[in-house]
Amino acid sequence: MVSVFLFVPNLIGYSRIFLALAAFYFMPSSPKLATGLYLLSSFLDSFDGHAARLLNQCSRFGMMLDMLTDRCATMCLLVNLSLLYPRYVFLFQLSMSLDISSHWLHLHRSVILPQIHPGDTGLVPSLNIHFFQLLLYCSFPICAIKTAISVIHLITAARNMAAMDQAEGEQGLASRKQD
Structure with missing residues (x-):
């Protein structure tokens, strides 16, 4: 049996985290690249739940990973927007x-x-x-x-x-x- 950490929806979640971190790193120096990375991370959010149901890989860990990724990405975006628009x-x-x-x-x-x-x-x-x-x-x-x-x-x-x-x-x- 595949470890829950390696479920496809969770792999999508990890890629969302990586893309969001890259977006926040590039926000001060390259806003267009940062926007693209952030939008790609957000776009992938629409696939993890579908993949979980389609592949029968629903898990509590995946649910929490998705929710925490969403919350953290939103908070980091709002902090950056606060810096841009005080x-x-x-x-x-x-x-x-x-x-x-x-x-x-x-x-x-x-x-x-x-x-x-x-x-x-x-x-x-x-x-x-x-x-x-x-x-x-x-x-x-x-x-x-x-x-x-x-x-x-x-x-x-x-x-x-x-x-x-x-x-x-x-x-x-x-x-x-x-x-």
């Missing part, structure tokens, strides 16, 4: 906080109740805008959707956790009344 640091900080808190709470809720499913700055000549502005405009809808999903995860997981606490409290109260 005026928007507060918004990037809010995005980081929302991303971490919603995924953390959602993960813990899903562990407790797995059956609930509620997921070079040159101008671009023809457009007369900077490359990163174009990237920002193109990625904004995706970021907005991702933020909305994070808010939904946060609210759903918080409600589920609160309902569990309330149910446990009511069970404790009922058992005390029986005594």
